Amino acid sequence: MNDVVSISSRHEVVAALRLRYQVARKLDKSKILDEFVALTGVHRKHAIRLLNRDPELHVSPNTKQGRKVYDLAVHEALVVVWEAADRICGKRLKSVMPQYVESMERHGHVTLASEVRRKLLAASASTLDRLLKPNRDVARKRKKKRTRTKSAQAVKVKTFADWNEPDPGYTEIDFVVHCGGQPAGEKIHSLVITDVCSGWTEAVPLLAREQSLVVEGLTVLARQIPMAIRGINSDNDSAFINETLISYCEQQEIEFTRSRPYKSNDQAWIEQKNGAIIRKFVGSERFSGIVAGQTLGALYQSVRLYVNYFQPSFKLLSKHRDGSKLKRKFQSPKTPCDRLLDHSKISREQKEILRATRDALDPVELLHRIRECQAALASLSGTTIDHPDTKSLAEFLSELPTLWMTGDARPTHRQQATKPRDYRTRVDPFVNVWPQILEWLEQQPDVTAKALLERLQNEYPDEYSDGLLRTLQRRVKQWRQVMAKKMVYACLEDADIPSMSIPKTEPENGAGGQPPNPRDFRGISSGVQR
Known part of the structure; x- marks a missing residue:
């Protein structure tokens, strides 16, 4: 032993100083600790624990001896009920514990002693969580946080x-x-x-x-x-x-x-x-x-x-x-x-491999296969193809001289053909007064659309705004075109001249009437049906 005593000697020193340390005053305890630390080389806090320990109980005299209320049998029964309840938390498990215990005993899944059942039902939610903590830690198998690699x-x-x-x-x-x-x-x-x-x-x-x-x-x-x-x-x-x-x-x-x-x-x-x-x-x-x-x-x-x-x-x-x-x-x-x-x-x-491969390939056949795949892709994307590229190689080759006339040769890049709109997007604002406008036009064929709109505004205040002038101008223009056609073809009884009267419409969603179809109504005339 150089400066520090051995383990066996340390036990002897502890036994010799323990009684004197426990009955000494505070100032004397400090001196005893200084002497003990210098002699044994242990940490001062550890020295205090050694000198305060009761040699018979091996615990500090100030430590209260607890009692274990929930033994291993209670813990095992709790784990079974917890697993049957799908591992819910302690507060939820506490509320359904009586139902689970009664149901599992009734169906013969478990047989609990009266003391174990009493302790299991008497345990609080916090106690249940505390008893189940080791089981939850193992069941969760928490993964270690991934450290970001410096890729x-x-x-x-x-x-x-x-x-x-x-x-x-x-x-x-x-x-x-x-x-x-x-x-x-x-x-x-x-x-x-x-x-x-x-x-x-x-x-x-x-x-x-x-x-x-x-x-x-x-x-x-x-x-x-x-x-x-x-x-x-x-x-x-x-x-x-x-x-x-x-x-x-x-x-x-x-x-x-x-x-x-x-x-x-x-x-x-x-x-x-x-x-x-x-x-x-x-x-x-x-x-x-x-x-x-x-x-x-x-x-x-x-x-x-x-x-x-x-x-x-x-x-x-x-x-x-x-x-x-x-x-x-x-x-x-x-x-x-x-x-x-x-x-x-x-x-x-x-x-040599490159040359042999190139000599065996047909660029026209490859392009034909490319166009077929492009046509399939175009159909998958929803593009409508007027002339699907499902032609034979001979047909494809015969179309190459004039293919440039059809626009883009790639089906994946062809523009979707737009169809002319043949339906109204808004309710016709003049559907209720159109017969009256036709009468005014018969009386004054040269009247302007602006004068007609002012007349409508005078007779129907707050119904027809100035923004409807362009719509009315288009209607008057169509009427005059049809009237001119009737004059040109007046000598031909079988001339196909469309009728310009407004067809009857049914109300839609309370909007006051469905707009006429332009195919049935292409202009304005006197309303005389052929």
Whole structure:
């Protein structure tokens, strides 16, 4: 023992000082504590507890000895009743405890001793909650709070100036949402990937924007793209910046980078393809559901071959600013397939596969399949197609020379044909006085509509406002046109001249009468029926 006594010696010191400490005055207790702490090295509070402890009861003399009222049998019975009551709270359980106990005993589910039943029914709501607290803690299985991972900080930022003519395989990915301008509700998302070097673009539809589906979509796209994916650059969408995609890229040995927030130019390549390919072939309507997803998938299978093998595109060669003007120079337009064939990093075997695939494809047949899928998408979005594109390849080929006359060739972009309105949207304000107006017109054919309206205002005060002048002018104009037609065709008895009298109408919702149909009433005449 150096400065501190051993455990056995400490017990002897406690036994020697305890009696003297308990009967000493306050000032003497402080000195005894100082001596005990210096000798044993224990904490002062712990020393006080040791010296105040009764050696026989092993508790402080000032501590009251409690009694356990609710034993294990009561607790077990309480748990059974609590589970039968669907784990309700103590206050609710207290109110229904007699009914549950009586019902469970009557049906033979439990058999309680009289003492256990008495204690169970006598326990308060707070006591029930206190007894059930350990059971609730285990039953709830509270999950630990998830600590936010620093996924975004772990992904390296790559700006538009950091690409520096990358090799094939370094790609950008993005989502194109097909919501029709209404973000709420279910909708399909297209996962798009483009190779920065060649412009090769692939897409796959996803029914939801979810990180596990993103990994599955990338797995499908990696099998379709003709080169190995060496790098992926995305925006800061949570569907991309997460542990799932980061782990996937680490397993596949893919370099994963992200763009800067709110800097869309960092992803200029994929943003350009979103509009030039996805929106061009799919449109901007809303699509949702499995059928629309399958149709989009079939469309993308034709689009990928048609665009990547037969659709040339420009690629920026250089740009420089001359004062306020920005001058750009572009390479000669090439297809993504041609750019890969000209690149030195593509192996000879890969080039042979690209050439063989291109030679086996028919661009007209691909375009025909694209139009069929677009027609199906248009019908799913509710667009009415006058001439459905369900033609054979020969019929489709025969229509190509004159197809430009019909407007937009893409069914997904055709404007909905508008039908002329042949019904009234408001109650006719002159339906009750029209016979009288016809009489005035017969008497004075050259009278103006303004004079007729003033006459109506004099005879019917507060019924016809000045705002009805334009309506009355149109009616008078129609009347004069019909009267002129009657004069021209007066010599022909079988001339088809419409009657201009107002047909009888039934009241609708107390509005005073249903407006006449313009097909029955096209103008104003003297009211003579042929």
